[in-house]
Amino acid sequence: xxxxxxxxxxxxxxxxxxxxxxxxxxxxxxxxxxxxxxxxxxxxxxxxxxxxxxxxxxxxxxxxxxxxxxxxxxxxxxxxxxxxxxxxxxxxxxxxxxxxxxxxxxxxxxxxxxxxxxxxxxxxxxxxxxxxxxxxxxxxxxxxxxxxxxxxxxxxxxxxxxxxxxxxxxxxxxxxxxxxxxxxxxxxxxxxxxxxxxxxxxxxxxxxxxxxxxxxxxxxxxxxxxxxxxxxxxxxxxxxxxxxxxxxxxxxxxxxxxxxxxxxxxxxxxxxxxxxxxxxxxxxxxxxxxxxxxxxxxxxxxxxxxxxxxxxxxxxxxxxxxxxxxxxxx
Amino acid sequence: xxxxxxxxxxxxxxxxxxxxxxxxxxxxxxxxxxxxxxxxxxxxxxxxxxxxxxxxxxxxxxxxxxxxxxxxxxxxxxxxxxxxxxxxxxxxxxxxxxxxxxxxxxxxxxxxxxxxxxxxxxxxxxxxxxxxxxxxxxxxxxxxxxxxxxxxxxxxxxxxxxxxxxxxxxxxxxxxxxxxxxxxxxxxxxxxxxxxxxxxxxxxxxxxxxxxxxxxxxxxxxxxxxxxxxxxxxxxxxxxxxxxxxxxxxxxxxxxxxxxxxxxxxxxxxxxxxxxxxxxxxxxxxxxxxxxxxxxxxxxxxxxxxxxxxxxxxxxxxxxxxxxxxxxxxxxxxxxxxxxxxxxxxxxxxxxxxxxxxxxxxxxxxxxxxxxxxxxxxxxxxxxxxxxxxxxxxxxxxxxxxxxxx
Numbered sequence: 001x002x003x004x005x006x007x008x009x010x011x012x013x014x015x016x017x018x019x020x021x022x023x024x025x026x027x028x029x030x031x032x033x034x035x036x037x038x039x040x041x042x043x044x045x046x047x048x049x050x051x052x053x054x055x056x057x058x059x060x061x062x063x064x065x066x067x068x069x070x071x072x073x074x075x076x077x078x079x080x081x082x083x084x085x086x087x088x089x090x091x092x093x094x095x096x097x098x099x100x101x102x103x104x105x106x107x108x109x110x111x112x113x114x115x116x117x118x119x120x121x122x123x124x125x126x127x128x129x130x131x132x133x134x135x136x137x138x139x140x141x142x143x144x145x146x147x148x149x150x151x152x153x154x155x156x157x158x159x160x161x162x163x164x165x166x167x168x169x170x171x172x173x174x175x176x177x178x179x180x181x182x183x184x185x186x187x188x189x190x191x192x193x194x195x196x197x198x199x200x201x202x203x204x205x206x207x208x209x210x211x212x213x214x215x216x217x218x219x220x221x222x223x224x225x226x227x228x229x230x231x232x233x234x235x236x237x238x239x240x241x242x243x244x245x246x247x248x249x250x251x252x253x254x255x256x257x258x259x260x261x262x263x264x265x266x267x268x269x270x271x272x273x274x275x276x277x278x279x280x281x282x283x284x285x286x287x288x289x290x291x292x293x294x295x296x297x298x299x300x301x302x303x304x305x306x307x308x309x310x311x312x313x314x315x316x317x318x319x320x321x322x323x324x325x326x327x328x329x330x
Numbered sequence: 331x332x333x334x335x336x337x338x339x340x341x342x343x344x345x346x347x348x349x350x351x352x353x354x355x356x357x358x359x360x361x362x363x364x365x366x367x368x369x370x371x372x373x374x375x376x377x378x379x380x381x382x383x384x385x386x387x388x389x390x391x392x393x394x395x396x397x398x399x400x401x402x403x404x405x406x407x408x409x410x411x412x413x414x415x416x417x418x419x420x421x422x423x424x425x426x427x428x429x430x431x432x433x434x435x436x437x438x439x440x441x442x443x444x445x446x447x448x449x450x451x452x453x454x455x456x457x458x459x460x461x462x463x464x465x466x467x468x469x470x471x472x473x474x475x476x477x478x479x480x481x482x483x484x485x486x487x488x489x490x491x492x493x494x495x496x497x498x499x500x501x502x503x504x505x506x507x508x509x510x511x512x513x514x515x516x517x518x519x520x521x522x523x524x525x526x527x528x529x530x531x532x533x534x535x536x537x538x539x540x541x542x543x544x545x546x547x548x549x550x551x552x553x554x555x556x557x558x559x560x561x562x563x564x565x566x567x568x569x570x571x572x573x574x575x576x577x578x579x580x581x582x583x584x585x586x587x588x589x590x591x592x593x594x595x596x597x598x599x600x601x602x603x604x605x606x607x608x609x610x611x612x613x614x615x616x617x618x619x620x621x622x623x624x625x626x627x628x629x630x631x632x633x634x635x636x637x638x639x640x641x642x643x644x645x646x647x648x649x650x651x652x653x654x655x656x657x658x659x660x661x662x663x664x665x666x667x668x669x670x671x672x673x674x675x676x677x678x679x680x681x682x683x684x685x686x687x688x689x690x691x692x693x694x695x696x697x698x699x700x701x702x703x704x705x706x707x708x709x710x711x712x713x714x715x716x717x718x719x720x721x722x723x724x725x726x727x728x729x730x731x732x733x734x735x736x
Contacts, residue, residue: 001339001405002332003634004642067331207717221719224710231709234717235652239628246631249331264624316620317613323597323623324604330594 003245009071016075019048024081026294029301032157038082042130046108050076050085054092059102061092066186070193070248077197080297082158083127084194086309090114090187094135094142094179098172101144104133114183116309119143119166124152126187126308127160134164135172142176145169156300159308182255185262188309189247192262192269195305196240199269199276202298203234206276206283226283233279236272243268260319260327267315270306277302333634335409342406346413349386356382359418363687365591367420369499370543376423380454383422388414390428390452397436398449404641415592426496427451427458429581431504434574435523438562443523447502459500460574461491461524461548468493468700469707471506472515472568473726476550478507478522485509485522485560487530487553493701497533497546500526505555506571509564511732518731519567523559530554540693578702579650580640589654589698590661591691593626596668603671611673618667625660632656648715651708658698658705665692 005013023040032038045051053069055061062068066089073085088105091112095102104110113131117123119138128134129151136143143166151162173179207230210221220226247261277299281288288295306312335343350357358367358379369376383389391407393399400406422428432451435443450456467473476489487507497503503524510518524531530553535543562570600619607615633653640646669679669688679689699705713719 001335001408001634001638003631003638004331006331203717207719210719218723219720221713222722224706224722227713227719228706228709230717230719231712234712235656238632238652239625239656242631242635243624243628245331245635246333246627249333253332263620264627267620267624268628313617316624317616318620319623320600320616320620323593323619324601328594328597328623330597 003242005067005071005245009068012068013071013075016050016072017078020075020079020081024076024079026080026297029080029082029156029158029297030291030294032082033154036157038130038158038160040081042083042108042111045083045085045088046106049106051088051108052092052106053085054089055095055102055106056099059095059099059106061102061106065248065253066189066251067245067248070190070244073190073193074197074200074244077194077301078201080158080198080301083130083160084158084191086187086190086194087112087114087127087131089190090183091135093183093186094172094176096179101172113160113162113164114187115147115164115166119145119147119164119169122164124161124163128162128164129160131160134166136166136169137176137180138166138169138171140175140177141171142173142180143169143171156297156304158301159304161304182258184309185258186251188262188266188315189244189251189258191305191309192240192265193244193248195269195273195302196237196244198298198301199233199237199240199273202273202276202280202295203230203237205294206230206233206280210283220283229279229283233272233276236268236275240265240268240272257327260322263310263315263318263322266310267312267319270312270315273298273302274306339405339409343409343413346388346410349388350413350417350419353382353386354417357417357419360420363685365687365690368542369423369496373423373499376420377454377457379419380422380424380452383414383419384453389422390432390448393432393436393448393452397432397444398452404637408637422454423496423499424451424454424457425581426460427456427502430460430574430578431458431502433577434504434521434561434570437573438521438566438570439523440558442558443561447523456501457496457499459494459497459503459526460578461494461497461503461505462571462574463493464490465492469704471571472519473731474506474508474519476505476507477511478509478520478555480509480557481554483557484554485520485557487522487524487550487555489550491548491550493536493545494533494548495545497526497548498535502526503548504561504574505550506567508731509567512730513565514728515726515731516568517565519571520564521561521567521570522555523561524550524553524555525559528553528555538693538697540690540697542690575703576646576650579654579708580636580646588626588630589657590695591664591668593623593630593664596622596626596664599668600671603673607671607673615667615671618663618670622660622663622667625656625663629653629656629660648711651703651711652716654703655705655708655712658695661698662695665695668692 028039052061057063110133111131113128115122115125115136119136134147145166145168147164147166149162243265247265250257250261281295358375390399391402392404395401464474478485478487505522505524509520530551532549680686
């Protein structure tokens with residue numbers, strides 16, 4: 001057994017960290033709430049190859065594993081990057097039999113979104129707001145088409161949420177229910193990885209502030225009431241990291257474990273990110289409640305992500321059902 | 331990343347299984363639904379079990395060969411632990427010795443002490459206990475008051491220890507004492523190996539809130555310990571104790587082990603009990619089951635990460651405290667969901683057929699949250715040593731122990 005990233009994955013993570021820190025930021029997420037554009041945006045993500053990480057090499061992608069993608073997604077989550085890598089990960093699964101469409105995904109020439117809910121009026125779906133080509137499940141058919149996009153008023157502008165009604169549709173595959181479910185599980189793992197990056201960043205920012213800020217004559221991080229909040233958030237982040245890595249690994253190396261592992265990771269992500277972002281605001285006190293401070297941008301992401309691709313309750317239920325049905329090998 | 335055995339690990343596992351089968355008739359086994367065997371009633375069988383395993387090379391797997399171990403890897407140790415659990419072999423009677431006392435002797439003992447003690451420890455010829463906590467110093471261990479006073483070639487010990495697991499069957503213990511009350515509290519401590527059969531040592535059982543008696547209070551009345559049984563230098567006892575405590579946190583859930591009931595046993599329970607609940611209750615119960623399974627898997631896989639780091643040469647650090655903290659929370663959720671799955675019988679925490687496993691499991695949880703570092707002490711350790719947050723002000727840290735509080 002060896003449960004750690006390898007050198008290659010550590011290099012990928014370091015490269016992704018440099019890229020995202022240079023091209024996205026909480027400030028851009030704040031600007032997004034006031035009409036600004038998402039950063040780094042689809043074009044920059046396709047230029048650096050992040051839209052095709054799990055697309056096969058034969059279709060112009062990198063042909064790498066979901067774990068490789070997850071370590072990149074974590075770095076994007078740390079700076080609230082948009083659009084999400086959930087969409088390319090999920091679309092790459094759905095387009096496994098469609099090399100031409102997959103090539104358009106990888107090179108950024110087609111702006112995909114994957115729709116949740118009915119193609120005749122979808123639920124708010126990730127990065128649908130600026131997409132032009134939509135993948136949806138129509139009954140048991142996987143379909144692709146154009147659509148009419150209705151954005152909502154965003155709580156977190158970085159998620160690009162919009163409802164879509166397909167105005168054209170072409171069937172890519174019939175009997176696609178299982179493929180669709182697997183793609184959604186992969187998407188849940190990638191969102192959990194982005195949430196891991198965001199939650200980890202919240203703990204770092206909270207710790208840094210608690211090391212400096214003084215109250216009642218000493219630094220607030222020395223008070224157990226503050227210290228233990230941050231520790232609990234950090235312990236949560238460490239549990240989440242383990243579940244995200246395990247789930248991402250399982251997607252390629254042990255697919256039978258993916259449904260349970262993905263549900264566990266997503267349920268954990270919902271709780272851990274909310275806790276970490278809430279802690280970040282609380283540790284900053286009144287400063288953390290201001291528009292100018294970054295804390296609310298992580299908090300917004302946490303409040304939105306916990307509901308996307310299934311909320312905590314849905315995934316806890318899935319974990320229980322799958323475990324009882326024998327998914328842990330018992 | 332790979333959760334399967336490497337070829338070497340698979341071969342080792344096969345050999346372990348073969349050895350366990352060969353010695354099956356000589357080993358104590360747990361009955362179905364039984365989690366532990368009480369040393370009070372089965373001491374001889376438990377000692378024999380460990381001796382058989384030690385002679386087969388399955389105890390002290392990762393200890394250096396020069397100290398009686400197998401010179402193997404921590405991954406091999408983890409494999410042995412998994413296979414022992416799979417075979418239904420209960421915890422080794424000398425688990426305190428193997429997990430905490432032995433590593434302390436290895437790190438701080440004289441060559442003579444290592445030779446006299448370590449092989450016998452691994453074979454359970456001597457069972458060990460850890461004499462640290464006192465009635466007035468649990469979390470604040472360095473405030474302990476048991477004294478050791480030099481008298482010729484001996485030290486004379488007086489005082490009381492408490493919450494001492496296995497003291498009632500132990501032959502030896504590591505004993506933390508105050509030898510210089512005029513120095514600050516951490517600087518006046520000295521560690522010894524004490525003979526639990528020596529005149530003046532009195533062991534009295536304590537009954538825990540769940541009704542069992544796993545631990546004891548131990549009284550020392552003019553107990554003489556030869557100076558040759560000192561572990562480390564006089565005044566260096568705190569440093570020696572830190573070795574013990576660090577190993578303790580790795581031993582308790584730090585590296586892939588489970589605190590409390592294994593998630594597989596919990597899932598089996600859920601499988602049996604869920605269909606018997608009202609449909610509305612099933613929905614709620616699945617939430618509790620899912621939450622417990624997620625917590626248990628998070629703790630398990632985080633333990634695998636620490637095990638990987640340790641087996642690649644990392645040292646047990648303060649991060650291991652997170653394993654105990656998360657493992658305790660998972661055990662709490664598992665115990666609570668396990669009880670709730672009993673339906674109307676949840677108020678008895680036992681089934682109508684008399685299975686009271688969940689009562690024991692539930693009533694054990696508050697103890698785990700205290701033993702080996704309370705949840706709150708562990709949070710302080712993580713906050714200060716892992717996250718780098720400022721320490722709590724400690725007004726007694728630099729003043730002489732005697733002047734500070736007596």
